[in-house]
Amino acid sequence: MTFREKIFGGKETSRTQHGELPGTTVEDFPKTVKSWRKAAEQGDAESQYNLGVAYARGHGVQQNDTEATKWYRKAAEQGNPDAQSNLGLMYQTGRGVPRDLSEAVKWFTKGAEQGSTLAQYNLAVAYYYGYGVLQDYTQAVKWWLKSAQQGHAESQYNLGVAYRTGMGVQRNPNEAAKWYRKAAEQGHTDAQKSLEIILRSLEA
Numbered sequence: 001m002t003f004r005e006k007i008f009g010g011k012e013t014s015r016t017q018h019g020e021l022p023g024t025t026v027e028d029f030p031k032t033v034k035s036w037r038k039a040a041e042q043g044d045a046e047s048q049y050n051l052g053v054a055y056a057r058g059h060g061v062q063q064n065d066t067e068a069t070k071w072y073r074k075a076a077e078q079g080n081p082d083a084q085s086n087l088g089l090m091y092q093t094g095r096g097v098p099r100d101l102s103e104a105v106k107w108f109t110k111g112a113e114q115g116s117t118l119a120q121y122n123l124a125v126a127y128y129y130g131y132g133v134l135q136d137y138t139q140a141v142k143w144w145l146k147s148a149q150q151g152h153a154e155s156q157y158n159l160g161v162a163y164r165t166g167m168g169v170q171r172n173p174n175e176a177a178k179w180y181r182k183a184a185e186q187g188h189t190d191a192q193k194s195l196e197i198i199l200r201s202l203e204a
Contacts, residue, residue, distance in 0.1 A: 029060030040071060048075035049083040056086070056095075069096030076107060084111035085119035092122075092131065101132025112143055120147035121155050128158075137168030148179060156183035157191040164198060173202055 033054050039047035052071035055064045069090045075083030088107035091100045105126050111119025124143035127136045141162050147155035156179045162168050163176035177198050183191035 029054070033060035040074070043078075045075045045078040045080040045083070048072075048078070049080050049086075052083060052086060065090065065096030067096075076110070079114070081111040081114035081116035081119055084108070084114070085116050085122055088119065088122060092126075101126075103132075105132040112146070115146075115150070117147045117150045117152040117155070120144070120150075121152055124155065124158070137162070139168075141168035148182070151182075151186075153183045153186040153188045153191070156180075156186075157188050157194070160191065160194060164194070173198055177202065 033051065036047040036051045036054065040051045048071045052068045052075065054060050055068035055071065057063065061067075069087065072083045072087040072090060076087045084107045088104040088111065090096050091107065092104035093099065105123065108119050108123040108126060112123045120143045124140045124147065125131070126133055127143065128140035129135065141159065144155040144159045144162065148159045160176045160179035160183065163172045163179065165171065169175075177195060180191045180195035180198060184195045
């Protein structure tokens with residue numbers, strides 16, 4: 001069976017979803033969520049974001065997309081970039097809100113411009129597939145590069161694919177190998193396979 005490269009982030013391969021919750025064990029979730037709720041209700045954006053993630057995943061509370069979206073929005077409107085990215089994902093997937101790809105891109109852009117690696121990755125995927133925006137491989141590569149430079153493994157891998165195939169950039173096997181290697185060093189299995197394949201071709 002041959003290995004087939006794919007850009008991660010499409011409908012079949014969406015990997016990046018919601019950010020991680022900070023330093024919390026499963027046993028501690030109920031107590032931690034209670035403290036987040038108190039701070040969130042007082043307007044703390046980071047706690048609002050964390051509460052949104054908790055509701056999105058059902059950690060310490062019953063899973064509820066509507067509540068997740070509510071708290072993401074509160075944090076996003078205060079400028080929290082990861083909340084902006086996650087609110088975009090809710091609009092992209094129709095979780096907790098009616099599906100609206102243009103609204104998703106709006107929030108991805110807000111988060112991406114503030115440096116959120118998740119938002120940059122998601123915005124790149126939107127441009128690559130034309131979700132809520134005109135398809136533009138050059139813009140996809142631009143935002144994957146920003147995210148990849150911050151260490152986001154999926155973006156590094158996708159950037160490798162772009163350089164290998166010439167999608168949005170001039171084809172450059174050496175650059176492809178460079179980005180595959182960065183993702184591979186983070187344990188990205190598809191990047192590891194791609195790196196092995198491209199190194200063989202470069203040595204041939």
